[in-house]
Amino acid sequence: MTITRKLAVLATGVAMTGGLLAGTAGAAEAAPSAASDCPSGWFCVWSGQNYTGRMQKVAGTNADLTGFSVFQSFKSWYNHGATCDFKWYSAKNHGGSSGVVPRGYKTTDSASHYIKSNKWVNCG
Secondary structure, eight states: OOHHHHHHHHOSSOOOOBOOOTTTEEEOSSOOOSGGGSOTTEEEEESSGGGOSOEEEEOSOBSOOTTSBGGGSEEEEEEEOSSOEEEEEEEGGGEEEEEEEOTTOEEEEEEEEOOSEEEEESOO
16 A cells, blocks of 8 residues: 555544644744755644645654644645654554655645654664
């Protein structure tokens, strides 16, 4: 199953409340308009298609991303990780369905997606 399809499977209409944990994630202060606005070493999501709207980002491993709205309903994403792939989970505490977004992968579509927790894998 492709990355886009796996994320699309997660888009069940559940509203994400995107959460960032103690310095490992953050929200952009301005509305970014390009994937290049994602800093190196981060996984970024945007609320709108084509990297528009509010951006939130995560750099570390997080057991619960539900406190941050954009991670709960996004249409664009970019793994700008420096050395790792991004592993997402459909449930808190690294549970539920999961998939891996390879380093450097970015895409946008019209479906709403969500992520409840994450890890960084295949580092090196």
